[in-house]
Amino acid sequence: MPGLIFDCDGVLADTERFGHLPAFNQMFAEFSLPVHWSEADYAQKVLIGGGKERLVSILTPEFLAQASLPSDPGELASIVRQWHGRKTEIYTGLVASGAMPARPGIERITREAAERGFSLAVASTSAESSVRAVLEHAVGPERASLFAVFAGDIVPAKKPAPDIYLYALDALGLRSDDAVVIEDSANGMTAAQASGLRTVVTVSSFTADEDFSGAALVVSSLGDPSPGEQTRVLADPARVRPAAFVTVDDLVAVLHSPNGVKPSNR
Numbered sequence: 001m002p003g004l005i006f007d008c009d010g011v012l013a014d015t016e017r018f019g020h021l022p023a024f025n026q027m028f029a030e031f032s033l034p035v036h037w038s039e040a041d042y043a044q045k046v047l048i049g050g051g052k053e054r055l056v057s058i059l060t061p062e063f064l065a066q067a068s069l070p071s072d073p074g075e076l077a078s079i080v081r082q083w084h085g086r087k088t089e090i091y092t093g094l095v096a097s098g099a100m101p102a103r104p105g106i107e108r109i110t111r112e113a114a115e116r117g118f119s120l121a122v123a124s125t126s127a128e129s130s131v132r133a134v135l136e137h138a139v140g141p142e143r144a145s146l147f148a149v150f151a152g153d154i155v156p157a158k159k160p161a162p163d164i165y166l167y168a169l170d171a172l173g174l175r176s177d178d179a180v181v182i183e184d185s186a187n188g189m190t191a192a193q194a195s196g197l198r199t200v201v202t203v204s205s206f207t208a209d210e211d212f213s214g215a216a217l218v219v220s221s222l223g224d225p226s227p228g229e230q231t232r233v234l235a236d237p238a239r240v241r242p243a244a245f246v247t248v249d250d251l252v253a254v255l256h257s258p259n260g261v262k263p264s265n266r
Helices: 013-032 039-045 051-056 061-066 073-096 106-115 128-140 163-172 188-193 248-256
Strands: 003-006 119-123 147-150 179-183 198-201 217-219 233-235
Touching: 003 106, 003 163, 013 051, 013 128, 051 073, 061 119, 061 163, 073 128, 106 119, 106 128, 106 248, 119 163, 128 147, 128 198, 163 188, 179 188, 179 248, 188 198, 198 248
Parallel strands: 003 119, 003 179, 119 147, 179 198, 198 217
Antiparallel strands: 217 233
16 A cells, blocks of 8 residues: 655644744743744744754854853753753643644544555654654544654754655655655655655645745645635646645545656655
8 A cells, every 4th residue: 555654843733833933942041042033033944954953053153152052062962962852842742732733634634544554654853752742633642553653863864865755665665656745845845855755745834935846736735624724726736636625535646647746766
């Protein structure tokens, strides 16, 4: 049976705006760090794959001096791990509080795919504990148990490198022609495409203006039947022509479409 591989942040839930950003800022405040990211600031940080990597991006010589931090790389790496661990705790609490409801269509399409025997997975560069928390909240613990989760530092290179998707394909025993990826960012789409995977993009808060050339299908969300949120089709190179919401049959059509752009084969 085919596979359906989801990114986490921005795909399962709008986690960047309502989870990661406030969690980073709360952690900064708790550690008395002289930084607070606005939404505009964070729109640039989301272009960096991985939470620890986003934290490393603030470690300029000026910031180290202002925050009275050491310059030794080993000490800094330990400090960043401590910051990120606390940020992950805050974020997981936000997930549990219901601050980030599942995006439209996620519960429905994962249920339909499970009923049809799809292999289900999440491939994300976020911390595994964060991914599992979002997944369980979005689809429920029972269905979440059906998912393989590939996350965090399981591979050395984060998106847009293809490593996480290549790892997932190997672990799932799938060829690139056997799976569809659902992503929300250009970095994620690039990673999936470099693995030879066809990609459906559901744009999210910080990614709506990114370039998704090469995606098989770009939509506002997966959508749900009325009175739920309806899907707006933003680009449809694969000529899937989804109706009011994206269905599993639409994803199968992406998988089999010659217009589901794939720059490489595995």
